[in-house]
Amino acid sequence: MKLSSLVTRIGGSRVDAWQIHAQANAAAARGEDVIVLSVGDPEFAAPQAVTERAAAALRAGDTHYTTIIGRVPLRERIAARHQAGCGQVVDMRHVVVTSGAQNALFVASLCLCEAGDEVLVPEPLYLTYEATVRASGASLVPVPVRPETGFRLDLDALRAAVTPRTRAIFLATPCNPTGVAMSRDELQAIAALAVAHDLWVVSDEVYASLVFDGEHVGIAGLDGMTERTVTVSSLSKSHAMAGFRLGWAVAPADLARHMGNLLLCMTYGAPGFVQEAACQALDDSDAVTGEIRTLYRRRRDLVCGLLADVPGLRCPAPQAGMFVMLDVRATGLPSSEVAWGLFRQAGVSVLDAQAFGPSAEGFLRMGLVVDDERLAEACRRIRRYMASLG
Numbered sequence: 001m002k003l004s005s006l007v008t009r010i011g012g013s014r015v016d017a018w019q020i021h022a023q024a025n026a027a028a029a030r031g032e033d034v035i036v037l038s039v040g041d042p043e044f045a046a047p048q049a050v051t052e053r054a055a056a057a058l059r060a061g062d063t064h065y066t067t068i069i070g071r072v073p074l075r076e077r078i079a080a081r082h083q084a085g086c087g088q089v090v091d092m093r094h095v096v097v098t099s100g101a102q103n104a105l106f107v108a109s110l111c112l113c114e115a116g117d118e119v120l121v122p123e124p125l126y127l128t129y130e131a132t133v134r135a136s137g138a139s140l141v142p143v144p145v146r147p148e149t150g151f152r153l154d155l156d157a158l159r160a161a162v163t164p165r166t167r168a169i170f171l172a173t174p175c176n177p178t179g180v181a182m183s184r185d186e187l188q189a190i191a192a193l194a195v196a197h198d199l200w201v202v203s204d205e206v207y208a209s210l211v212f213d214g215e216h217v218g219i220a221g222l223d224g225m226t227e228r229t230v231t232v233s234s235l236s237k238s239h240a241m242a243g244f245r246l247g248w249a250v251a252p253a254d255l256a257r258h259m260g261n262l263l264l265c266m267t268y269g270a271p272g273f274v275q276e277a278a279c280q281a282l283d284d285s286d287a288v289t290g291e292i293r294t295l296y297r298r299r300r301d302l303v304c305g306l307l308a309d310v311p312g313l314r315c316p317a318p319q320a321g322m323f324v325m326l327d328v329r330a331t332g333l334p335s336s337e338v339a340w341g342l343f344r345q346a347g348v349s350v351l352d353a354q355a356f357g358p359s360a361e362g363f364l365r366m367g368l369v370v371d372d373e374r375l376a377e378a379c380r381r382i383r384r385y386m387a388s389l390g
């Protein structure tokens with residue numbers, strides 16, 4: 001039977017990249033000794049107070065349909081947090097609650113872009129962006145960000161990529177997989193470009209609370225950006241709440257209304273007990289996000305320290321996030337081969353970072369998503385495997 005052209009636009013190599021992760025999970029389920037570092041979801045559970053709030057709401061009968069765009073107390077908290085973070089003055093009219101940041105990205109894409117449009121995205125880019133952008137009919141124009149510059153944005157390349165068809169820039173700061181948090185200067189230059197060419201900016205800030213070195217800057221707070229920015233975030237990374245599927249978009253009020261219309265025919269709102277849990281998470285935010293940031297920083301330092309002198313490998317400390325990028329270019333092998341070899345021969349699953357874009361060929365993305373002891377064991381296995389490559 002005939003399918004729509006959408007299915008080809010949402011398929012492809014980015015989806016295939018998850019195969020190693022699926023196989024690693026299957027091997028772990030069979031009881032094999034695999035250390036799964038191929039996903040951005042840590043081994044520790046969501047904060048207990050959050051889980052208890054969700055459970056209490058469920059027990060109290062919070063099992064019905066809710067407000068499609070999110071309950072007022074939650075949207076008020078999100079608006080307050082956003083405003084405190086980047087300085088953009090917003091209220092709950094600017095906020096829609098979504099099923100994770102991913103849903104917010106998708107909704108933004110469909111409400112902003114269409115066939116014939118071009119969307120600029122720094123590459124390497126988060127795996128889902130391609131399908132998210134292409135689902136709208138627009139084409140994604142990657143703007144390479146090279147390892148030689150520490151994966152920092154090449155502003156000239158970004159400027160050169162703008163055409164009359166450019167509709168939007170999608171960016172992630174801090175970035176997955178590179179861990180780069182864009183500086184105020186870089187964001188100001190992007191903002192100037194967006195204003196000059198009347199572009200939207202969709203700013204994915206799910207790792208905002210995980211900046212170790214430097215500061216997080218939200219582009220929405222910069223001059224001229226308030227009417228052209230959609231800020232996307234969630235509790236998945238900051239609060240280890242990936243399974244709650246709770247995120248949001250902060251957008252101009254008119255756009256937020258259209259996004260609400262799309263959610264009406266898409267998810268029909270986030271579960272009420274999840275929204276109650278999200279209120280608890282935001283009330284406890286400073287303490288929780290501080291603890292989680294400290295934990296990832298410690299894991300980052302542990303891994304970068306243990307891998308510092310492994311022949312054939314470099315492990316520069318990322319500025320932010322929950323991943324390290326292992327540079328295996330010195331092996332002369334494709335990173336996919338190293339990733340599969342590491343999984344099959346050493347029982348450590350990481351992602352071939354090339355899946356995030358050709359600029360990351362020769363890198364592996366390793367998640368800091370198991371405890372210190374398992375991370376240390378993963379590092380020992382990586383050392384042995386690298387030695388076996390000669």
Ligand SMILES: Cc1ncc(COP(=O)(O)O)c(C=O)c1O
Nearest residue numbers: 040100101102126172176234236
């Ligand atoms: C850059 C980036 N954006 C969005 C997401 C999706 O987050 P959520 O779980 O909130 O949908 C992820 C998840 O890994 C991510 O790394």
